[in-house]
Amino acid sequence: MHSTITKIDAEQADFTDPLRSYRDRFDLPDGVLYLDGNSLGALPKTVRQRVAKTISEEWGEQLIRSWNTADWVHLPQRVGRKIANLIGAGDGSVVTADSTSINLFKVLSAALDLNPGRSKIISERDNFPTDLYIAQGVAKQIGKGHRLVLSDAPSDIPDMLDEDAAVLMLTHVNYRNGYRHDMAALTKMAHDKGILVIWDLCHTAGAMPVDLTGAGADFAIGCGYKYLNGGPGAPAFLYVNPRHMGGFRQPLSGWFGHRAPFDFDPSYAPSSNIEQYLCGTPPVLAMVAMDEAMSLWDDVDMTAVRAKSVTLCDLFIQEVDSFADEFGLKLVTPRDADRRGSQVSYSCDNGYAIMQALIARGVVGDFRAPDIIRFGMTPLYLKFAEVKQAAAILRDILETRAWDAPEFQVRGAVT
Amino acid sequence: MHSTITKIDAEQADFTDPLRSYRDRFDLPDGVLYLDGNSLGALPKTVRQRVAKTISEEWGEQLIRSWNTADWVHLPQRVGRKIANLIGAGDGSVVTADSTSINLFKVLSAALDLNPGRSKIISERDNFPTDLYIAQGVAKQIGKGHRLVLSDAPSDIPDMLDEDAAVLMLTHVNYRNGYRHDMAALTKMAHDKGILVIWDLCHTAGAMPVDLTGAGADFAIGCGYKYLNGGPGAPAFLYVNPRHMGGFRQPLSGWFGHRAPFDFDPSYAPSSNIEQYLCGTPPVLAMVAMDEAMSLWDDVDMTAVRAKSVTLCDLFIQEVDSFADEFGLKLVTPRDADRRGSQVSYSCDNGYAIMQALIARGVVGDFRAPDIIRFGMTPLYLKFAEVKQAAAILRDILETRAWDAPEFQVRGAVT
Incomplete structure (x- = not known):
């Protein structure tokens, strides 16, 4: 079987794509088929100018006064509100701050404090490692015998x-x-046993609708630099269900989490609102880039985003199906769209070299040790024709064994 | 007594200033006498272009590949090395990461882990509050009865x-x-009693030479946005004495602190080097701004920086001496240069309104509750003539009671 959708069909799909106008709002280099927006989102065109203005006018000219005049001081809440709209969170329940790892440290500490007398933190062996590492760090510091218990399968x-x-x-x-959990069902199962639930939305926010409120999630965290396009190492976000506000819950008790930071009181009095989950002075340049990237989402229909994401993934899977077996590519992403996110991954031998060969041909995906090649589908700026072409280039690389060249075996610091 | 140095003398001092060429490397607005570089440093001219290049070329064009090709992944170490040069720290002992508050959480946790069986954390009631708040957060989470004991006077x-x-x-x-502790003497006294020492260098780094190695300090932290001019909310730094490397010491154990972050191992294995003190993905845009700001320091003579700082402070104190008593301004900064940093502070009634009136006249300092007006002296870009003029404007505001206007009583979110 050859390709399942003709070039004309893919172009037709792009022509009728309700999200097609968003592509022009990103800077994308010529000759690149970018299937790695799930690792670093593309550059929204207006970010450069917004950051330049912040540097020249707010920092350079207004200097310290911009904490008030440009309202730098409330950037964490302002950006948080824009993210809240995408993840089904209410007003005042999301802030943007720090990194995903640090935000997990905060909410996991708070969750354990809220649920004393129990010792297990349940997660998955295949969770993103930093989440597991942070849990180990929290457990070690608390020193009350909390232990991380990991599942081997959902x-x-x-x-x-x-x-x-x-x-x-x-x-x-x-x-x-790319496996996707059933958030509402697992949250309910956990709650029925008195267990609090933290959702990491790194590969979710901006890729599909989420309803944290509807699911009754206790806490959530996520990063700004994948589907949200906030830039490399963009500030992360965190969500706290309003029922868990108050108390002195999270230990990263910096001055921005104080009830009255500018009173300079020597005793910590935590904010009883989401601000308690802030810590130090916010990184203004990074926050402003994130704020600008988030402004692009104001009028995005998340249902359309998800529909296009499903079709992009289906198209890629169908195209690769036609040669996957011949070259030993094993689809590890669920075929059932209801069980997956917005990426397509294969396990295969020589995955690192294959990905390097793809990148050399302009198809940018990534490799995850030990044997996964990963293709992220970003509905705001990816075209159906590009996904079809990427699959064709993959086929060509496998057929010609182009990956078996010495230059594709050499690893960089980041693989 | 009127002014102690004539206008001609101040201009002469500027003309012969060995640091005068640095002024041109900053963007400073016309009509502003900026005496708040101890709160937010001025904008180095090359930062805007460097950040724009990072956004357009590294993020926009090279996308994910820049983690390798632009070596984003080692920004924390590269910027750390530049800061190490200013604070007497050896290679591999400083990284740039996160915020000052978060870095204090890391090193205080490590220090308490290294010194078990003792319960007190000694600090000062008048320390910057976030340091005290973080100590309360660490002590609470460890839950072994550590308590913060505060001195009322050095x-x-x-x-x-x-x-x-x-x-x-x-x-x-x-x-x-602006009181400055004797770092070497206090470190030695503490070590003689088996106590580990953490120095917060927020108001030190970039303002004067520091010798952490010579003093034998155990840990240090500091921010990037004051005398180092890294931009609003710039990444902070931390120093760990090489004798304290190794072990699983700090609990913010994110993936960048792992021995091999890109192996994606589910178990945390800490780096035995300074990298253990990294946590999540570094904020590239903020790091690049900081890196560029630090490049300005390559050839700066820190002895000349300190000498000019002392003279700037002396000049301001002498000028204000001529009217301080008449208007109830009490110098709270030590007259002895060996006991002070690079700022001059006064306590006074109506300090908030006086500072607002100064700002309206272009003299930008700041107010710290309840009654302190603060003037920061930044040797790289401040002129003697400006300091003299600032004192004259302060005098005029006090003589005319210009501060007693309604618009100067209204507080912003950040005071």
Whole structure:
């Protein structure tokens, strides 16, 4: 079987794509088919000018006064509100701050504090490692015998939810294989056993609609630099269900989390609102880039985003199906759209070299050790014709064994 | 007594200033006498272009590949090395990361882990509040009865250093009054009692030479946005004495602190080097701005910086001496240059309104509750003539009671 959709069909799909106008709002280099927006989102065109203005006018001319006049001081809340709109979170329940790892440290500490007398933190062995590392760091510092218990498959999780589990901590969409958990069902199962739930939305926010409020999630975290296009190492976000506000819950108790930071009181009095989850002075340049990137989402229909994401993934899977077996590519992403995020991943031998050969031909995806090649589908700026072409280039590289050249075997610092 | 140095003298001092060429490397607005570089440093001219290039070329065109090709992944170490040169720290002992508050959380946690069986964290009631808040957060999370014990005056500290003290945690130069501790003497006194020492260099780095290695300091932290001019909310730095490397010491164990972050191992194995003190993905745009700002320091003579700082402070103090008593301004900064940093502060009634009136006249300093007006002296871009003029404007505002206008009583979110 050859390709399942003709070139004309893909171009027709692009022509009728309700999201097609968004492509022009990004700077994308010529000759690149960018299937790595799930690692670093593309550059929204207006970011450069906005950051330049912040540097020249707000920093350079207004200097310290901009904390008030440009309202730098409330950037974490302002950007948080824009993200809240995409993830089904209410006003005042999301802030943008720090990194995903640090935000997980905050909310996991808070969750364990809220659920004393239980010792297990349940997660998955295949969760993104930093989440597991942070859990180990929190448990070690608390020193009360909390332990991380890891499932080997999603289907094992329900049986692990017992009376000794304090927190269920999952990444909604798996970074390697793109598997997507059923957020509402797992949250309910956990709550039925008195377990609090933290959702990592790194591979979710901006890729599909989410309803944290509807699911009753306790906490959520996520990054700004993937589907949200906030720039490399963009500030992360965190969500706290309003029912968990108050108390002195999270230990990264910097001055921006104080009830009255500019009173300079020597004793910590936590804000009883989402601001308690702020810590130090916000990184203004990074926040402004993130704020500008988020302004692009004001009028985006998330249902259309998800529909296009599903079709992009289906198209890529169908195209690769025609040669996958011949070259030993094994689809590790669920075929069932209801069980996956917005990426398509294959396990294969020589995956690193294959990905390098793809990148050399302009198809930018990425490799995840030990054997996964990953293709991210970003509905705001990816075309159906590009996805079809990327699959064709993959086929050509496999057929010609182009990946078997010495220059494609050499690894960089970041693989 | 009127002014102690004539206008001609100040201009002569500017003409012979060995640092005068640096002024041209900053963008400073016309009509502003900027005496708040100890809160937010001025904009180095090359930062805008460097950040624009990073956005357009590295993010926009090279996209994800820049983690390798532009070596984004090692920005924390590269910027750290530049800061290390200014603070007497050896290679591989400083990284740039996160915020000052978060970095304090890391090193205080490590210090308490290294010094078990002791319960006190010694600091000052007048330390910058976020340092005290973070200590409260660390102590609460560890839950082993650590308590923060605060001195009311620097002279009280030596007697507080007893066998139950685990850590002495001080800001080298006080943010309010500019008092400067004797780093070497206090570190030695603490070490003699088996106490580890953390120095906060927020008001030190870039303002004067520091010798962390010579003093034998255990840990240090500091921010990038004051005398280092890294931009609003710039990434902070931290120093770890090489004798304290290794172990699983700091609990913010994100993937960038792992021995091999890109192996994606589910178990945390800490780097045995300074990288252990990294946590999540570094904020590239903010790091690049900081890196560019730090490049300005390559050939700066820190002895000349300190000499000019002392003279700038002396000049301002002398000028204000001529009218301070008449208007109730009390100098709270030590007259002895060996006991102060690079700022001059006064306590006074109506300090908030006086500072607002100064700002309206172009003299930008700041107010710190309840009654301190603060003037920062930044040797790289401040002129003697400006300091003299600022004092004259302060005098005029006091003589005319210009501060007693309604518009100067209204407080912003940040005071």
